[in-house]
Amino acid sequence: MYDLLVVGAGPYGLSIASHAAAAGLNLRVFGRPMASWRDNMPRGMFLKSEPWASNLSDPAGRWRLEVYCAEHGMTARHAEPIPVEAFASYGLWFARHAVPEVDERMVTRVASVPGGFTVVTEDGEALHARTVALAVGVMPFVEVPQALRGLHPALVTHSSHHSDLDRFRGGDVTVIGGGQAALETAALLAEQGTRVRVLARADRLVWNDVPPPWERPLWQNIRSPHSGLGPGWRNWFYSERPGYFRHLPEQTRQRIAATALGPAGAWWVRDRVEGAVELLPGHQVTAARAVPGGVRLDMTSRNGGPRTLETEHVIAATGFRARCDRLGLLSEELRGTLAALPDGSPAVGREFESSHPGLFMAGLVTASGFGPAMRFVHGATFTASTLVRGVRRRLRKTPAGGTIPVPGAGKREWAPTPVRR
Known part of the structure; x- marks a missing residue:
């Protein structure tokens, strides 16, 4: 029986695995590393987060994005966006150096059993573990407006369904949304010759400002500090103190999780959209139906x-x-035991443990508990160290309430590759 099975090999899953391995836990990691970054984002996109706020997390902090860039002849500078392809490659590099070998099979089912969990892979193998960490990213949670549901995928898709936009060359596409995904997708479509428009509910589109220089007078840093989610004390609190965020009243947390850092385009995509894309803010789709040649939107x-x-x-x-x-990979019985917050997301404790003992959550599913940082790569550092601490605490307890030896007390069987100078 394993101490921990990590389901998911994106930034959160890989970071958790790195911390767990360094702590001496007997673990397995499942999933195709950086899958959504490799398969669900069109070529030509850039990472919206600052390079220094886009590190995966290992306990020693050795395998940072800037180290990868230096090794590969790239730069990782403040206010210079990193291509998504480069970030995905960085994640693969991190996995090779800071994580035990990743099993690329997909997990299809997680069920509770006495003393832990059974995890079933896509080819039918069943493995057993005392604890499980779900780091499944965002793809299980794709949201499509009600009016568009039920239309054929040839007519309606989600922005995360595209790694290649070539099929739309010379065509006519309407993008719905006012955030970075909508605006950058529209820019890429326009640049390849697609007739494209953006339709958004908000009365106007919002654009992020060019970030202030990294080097600046002390008084400016005090008035509006840099943070992993942007400048300003409020963003600093969200990004650097998620543990304190959790202690805010539930109603406040829910409101912030739903509204903070709302839809906005990066400063560097604005010139590629305005003047090149038809913009229709202040509109909402009420109905949609298939017509010859496409879709009619009311x-x-x-x-x-x-x-x-x-x-x-x-x-x-x-x-x-x-x-x-x-969370369809959880058995119906296990899913039914989870306490949920008013927005439907799972309630988690201070160390990311769900209401079901031994089942831990990471990433977007914890944003209503720990704040907006959990929607970004930057949140992986706090999550990995805190969650692994929670796993070790859980492993001290047997189902009967006794104790077992704490993993990590003896010699580790695996250690991260030494950093190359």
Whole structure:
């Protein structure tokens, strides 16, 4: 029986695995490393987060993005976005150096059994573990507006369904949403010759400002400090103190999780959108139906006026909604034991343990508990160290309430590769 099985090999899963291995836990990691970054983002996209806020986490802090970039002849400078392809390659490099070998099979089922869990892989192998960490990323939580559901994928897709936009060359596409995914997708479509428009509910699009220089007077740093989620004390609190965020009243946490760092485009994509893409803010789709040659969208505007638009394809860049009922790999019985917050996401304790003992959560599903940082790579550092501490605490207890030896007390069987100078 394993001490820990990590389900998911994105930034959070790999970071958790690195910390768990360094702590001497007997673990396995499942999933295709950096899968969503490699398979679910179109070529040509850039990472919105600052390079210094986009590190995966190992206990010694050796395998940072800047180290990878230096080894590969790249730069990782403040206010210079990193290509998504480069970030995905960095994650693979991190996995090779800081994590035990990753089993790339997908997990199809996690069930509770006496003393722990049974995890079943896609080819039917069953493994047993005392604890499980779910780091499944965002793909189980794709959110498509109600009006668009039920239409054929040839007509409507989510922005995360595309690693390649070439199929839309010369066509007509409507992108729904006002955030970075919508605006950068629209820019890429326009740049390849697609007729594209962006339709957003908000009255106007929001654009992030160019970040302030890294080197600046002390008084400016005091007034508006840098943080992993952007400048300002509020962002600093969200990004650097998620453990304190958890102690805010539940209603406050829910409101912040739903509204903070809302839809906005990066400063470096603005010039690629304005003047090149038709922008329709203040519109909401009320109905959609297939018509010859594409989709007809019925909309209302902020002033209440109806409007109809026909397009060949709709891309819904409408984000993700983390809910317990979308954790389909959990057995129905296990899923039914999870306590949920009002927004439907799982309730987790101070060390990311769910209401089911031994089942830990990481990433987007914990944003309502630990704040907006959990929606970004930057949150992986706090999560990995805190969650592994929680796993070790759980492993001290047997199902009967006794104790077992704490993993890590003896010699480790695996150690991270020494850093190359």
